Amino acid sequence: MKEIDPKRSAVTMVDVAEAAGVSAITVSRSIRRPELVSEEARLRVAAAIERLGYVPDAAASALASKRTDVVGLLVPSLTNSVFSEVLRGIYDAVEETPYSVQIGNFRYSPSGEERLIRTFLRQKPAGMIVAGLDQTDSSRAMLERAECRVVQIMDQGPAPVDLAIGFSHRDGAVSAVEHLLEQGYERIGFMGARMDPRSQRRLAGFTEALKARGLFEARRVVTTPAASTVGLGGQLLGDLLARAPEVDAVFCNNDDLAAGALLEAARRGIEVPRQLGICGFNDLEMSRFLNPALSSVATPRYRIGRGALELLMQVIDAPEEKPEAVDLGTEIKARASTARRG
Amino acid sequence: MKEIDPKRSAVTMVDVAEAAGVSAITVSRSIRRPELVSEEARLRVAAAIERLGYVPDAAASALASKRTDVVGLLVPSLTNSVFSEVLRGIYDAVEETPYSVQIGNFRYSPSGEERLIRTFLRQKPAGMIVAGLDQTDSSRAMLERAECRVVQIMDQGPAPVDLAIGFSHRDGAVSAVEHLLEQGYERIGFMGARMDPRSQRRLAGFTEALKARGLFEARRVVTTPAASTVGLGGQLLGDLLARAPEVDAVFCNNDDLAAGALLEAARRGIEVPRQLGICGFNDLEMSRFLNPALSSVATPRYRIGRGALELLMQVIDAPEEKPEAVDLGTEIKARASTARRG
DNA sequence: TTGGTTAATGATTGCGCAATCATAAGTCAA
DNA sequence: TTGACTTATGATTGCGCAATCATTAACCAA
Numbered sequence: 250m251k252e253i254d255p256k257r258s259a260v261t262m263v264d265v266a267e268a269a270g271v272s273a274i275t276v277s278r279s280i281r282r283p284e285l286v287s288e289e290a291r292l293r294v295a296a297a298i299e300r301l302g303y304v305p306d307a308a309a310s311a312l313a314s315k316r317t318d319v320v321g322l323l324v325p326s327l328t329n330s331v332f333s334e335v336l337r338g339i340y341d342a343v344e345e346t347p348y349s350v351q352i353g354n355f356r357y358s359p360s361g362e363e364r365l366i367r368t369f370l371r372q373k374p375a376g377m378i379v380a381g382l383d384q385t386d387s388s389r390a391m392l393e394r395a396e397c398r399v400v401q402i403m404d405q406g407p408a409p410v411d412l413a414i415g416f417s418h419r420d421g422a423v424s425a426v427e428h429l430l431e432q433g434y435e436r437i438g439f440m441g442a443r444m445d446p447r448s449q450r451r452l453a454g455f456t457e458a459l460k461a462r463g464l465f466e467a468r469r470v471v472t473t474p475a476a477s478t479v480g481l482g483g484q485l486l487g488d489l490l491a492r493a494p495e496v497d498a499v500f501c502n503n504d505d506l507a508a509g510a511l512l513e514a515a516r517r518g519i520e521v522p523r524q525l526g527i528c529g530f531n532d533l534e535m536s537r538f539l540n541p542a543l544s545s546v547a548t549p550r551y552r553i554g555r556g557a558l559e560l561l562m563q564v565i566d567a568p569e570e571k572p573e574a575v576d577l578g579t580e581i582k583a584r585a586s587t588a589r590r591g
Numbered sequence: 592m593k594e595i596d597p598k599r600s601a602v603t604m605v606d607v608a609e610a611a612g613v614s615a616i617t618v619s620r621s622i623r624r625p626e627l628v629s630e631e632a633r634l635r636v637a638a639a640i641e642r643l644g645y646v647p648d649a650a651a652s653a654l655a656s657k658r659t660d661v662v663g664l665l666v667p668s669l670t671n672s673v674f675s676e677v678l679r680g681i682y683d684a685v686e687e688t689p690y691s692v693q694i695g696n697f698r699y700s701p702s703g704e705e706r707l708i709r710t711f712l713r714q715k716p717a718g719m720i721v722a723g724l725d726q727t728d729s730s731r732a733m734l735e736r737a738e739c740r741v742v743q744i745m746d747q748g749p750a751p752v753d754l755a756i757g758f759s760h761r762d763g764a765v766s767a768v769e770h771l772l773e774q775g776y777e778r779i780g781f782m783g784a785r786m787d788p789r790s791q792r793r794l795a796g797f798t799e800a801l802k803a804r805g806l807f808e809a810r811r812v813v814t815t816p817a818a819s820t821v822g823l824g825g826q827l828l829g830d831l832l833a834r835a836p837e838v839d840a841v842f843c844n845n846d847d848l849a850a851g852a853l854l855e856a857a858r859r860g861i862e863v864p865r866q867l868g869i870c871g872f873n874d875l876e877m878s879r880f881l882n883p884a885l886s887s888v889a890t891p892r893y894r895i896g897r898g899a900l901e902l903l904m905q906v907i908d909a910p911e912e913k914p915e916a917v918d919l920g921t922e923i924k925a926r927a928s929t930a931r932r933g
Numbered sequence: 934t935t936g937g938t939t940a941a942t943g944a945t946t947g948c949g950c951a952a953t954c955a956t957a958a959g960t961c962a963a
Numbered sequence: 964t965t966g967a968c969t970t971a972t973g974a975t976t977g978c979g980c981a982a983t984c985a986t987t988a989a990c991c992a993a
Contacts, residue, residue, distance in 0.1 A: 274982095309979030601949095620971095
């Protein structure tokens with residue numbers, strides 16, 4: 250079996266220095282700032298490192314320099330396909346840098362988020378990326394006092410802690426409603442699950458847009474605290490039709506629910522889009538392959554991830570800068586599931 | 592804008608100790624081993640910590656104790672829905688522990704994997720979880736020499752570096768072929784993308800199972816190095832039918848390809864399952880919602896993630912132990928897309 | 934030459950914590 | 964009352980590196 254002996258004296262910089270016939274600090278320099286070291290010394294050091302299998306100790310480096318190359322990322326969910334795209338953007342961007350990313354999943358629990366922030370800050374991260382603008386007061390205070398730059402992602406709103414990149418959930422919902430209205434739907438319902446702060450803003454946008462036209466009916470809104478799944482989408486459509494049989498379209502809080510609604514409609518023999526229009530949110534890859542293809546509000550998830558890390562790199566290099574909050578916007582993807590006209 | 596001043600003297604253990612009227616080491620103990628400290632001292636320390644906003648420094652702790660609470664995780668992809676389930680399992684399990692997880696994405700690049708292993712080992716992680724058994728010699732050597740336990744996940748094979756938990760890709764493919772044969776299909780094709788080592792083993796299982804019955808035809812195998820997508824599945828089905836129009840069933844390397852094949856078959860007016868049986872691999876959530884519902888080989892992704900972390904915790908507590916490699920197996924989910932009989 | 938400059942290297946120190954060993958105070962049985 | 968033991972606490976030290984400042988060597992212009 251594998252031998253684990255933490256007492257075994259590891260190779261240190263001093264060992265490398267002796268082997269290369271230079272001082273320890275020259276070894277340090279030839280790793281971090283090779284341009285300050287003569288070619289000859291650098292080669293000898295490199296050879297010694299190779300020969301001894303030297304691996305620099307991150308903890309010692311962090312302690313001495315008071316900095317690390319870890320970027321902390323806090324997300325409320327890993328199940329959610331939304332965040333996997335964000336993750337991908339972040340990891341694609343981080344690959345071009347010397348930083349590494351550490352993820353915390355707080356599962357939509359504010360206290361869990363607080364705990365994770367505390368844990369992460371212990372490591373003196375080079376930066377933090379956190380999902381959402383709606384931290385608890387205590388979380389927010391910790392982020393404000395933190396000795397690192399902070400990027401809030403996924404949302405758009407006043408007074409971010411530091412930097413922000415995302416889109417307006419409210420506006421996205423409004424564009425969905427406007428699209429449905431254009432298609433001639435007038436008795437529009439809403440289906441939402443989880444109802445985290447971003448979902449709330451989508452519902453707010455939905456409500457506003459309809460109220461502005463005198464078309465809002467509270468009973469056409471069904472929500473549940475449960476997490477979104479395709480199966481749940483079917484159930485919610487059932488609930489909605491029971492409460493408000495007159496609805497001629499439904500805006501779903503996300504594509505999972507919308508897919509479930511689509512399947513449930515098919516099961517009940519409800520024709521989509523003729524009898525019922527269905528519009529989702531996020532535009533997951535699968536959505537355009539559903540039958541009928543699902544209309545949805547496309548969100549720039551990959552670009553948010555990538556942009557968040559790039560923002561961070563930018564302000565780490567230029568600490569005085571404070572870029573504006575970035576709004577990447579959304580785009581309505583009109584497909585068959587809402588094509589009542591045209 | 593946010594003030595960043597890394598020189599600002601942070602609160603240290605000594606400050607807390609003075610404020611609480613005890614020595615520094617008592618502060619350290621009342622955090623890590625509170626049972627060794629009197630109730631009275633502990634309360635004074637806790638109050639001082641709270642009052643001063645003390646946050647222990649992870650780097651200093653790591654340097655002094657030669658250990659960290661970071662578990663390194665190396666995956667070849669984050670896009671792949673397969674790994675998001677594994678991730679979820681790992682994060683669910685880690686939540687019950689004082690450890691945190693750091694992910695590296697090596698994007699199916701062996702040299703990228705080497706680089707990440709080197710980076711991770713600098714941190715003296717408490718453990719490492721790596722996807723697959725097929726590291727390069729140099730990666731494998733690093734993992735073997737590493738001062739931490741290593742869990743290889745996703746696969747099953749001889750001589751893991753240390754611990755292993757996964758399933759046999761070969762056996763999974765064999766069970767798919769056997770299912771198709773039972774359903775009366777005899778001219779079975781294979782569609783694969785990426786073709787990483789685990790995909791290769793699925794192809795090997797496919798080939799073996801058919802050769803054993805004299806039913807293997809090399810031209811019925813189409814593969815591409817590109818990454819799997821739904822769209823690609825459609826293309827590959829086109830390629831396969833062009834090369835081997837006689838095929839009456841196809842085993843797809845994963846559910847994305849299978850979904851694409853399903854859609855392409857519908858587009859071409861090929862009846863599934865009557866004219867063409869389609870079987871996928873992984874059993875993603877969406878698969879049972881496709882029409883016809885997709886038969887697939889279900890893989891225990893969540894349990895692998897959870898199990899990997901639990902294994903690690905177990906051997907960290909009991910360093911002498913070396914549990915057997917764990918095979919969680921696979922299960923064929925027979926659905927409409929292969930239901931030619933019954 | 935001389936002083937001034939740059940390039941290359943080194944010596945010393947301390948980052949904040951935990952391991953180790955030492956000590957003091959309290960408890961109990963014989 | 965004594966010694967053995969336990970409980971609670973502290974003093975010292977060093978982990979491995981990088982920041983800081985100091986030094987040396989090399990080079991050039993006047």
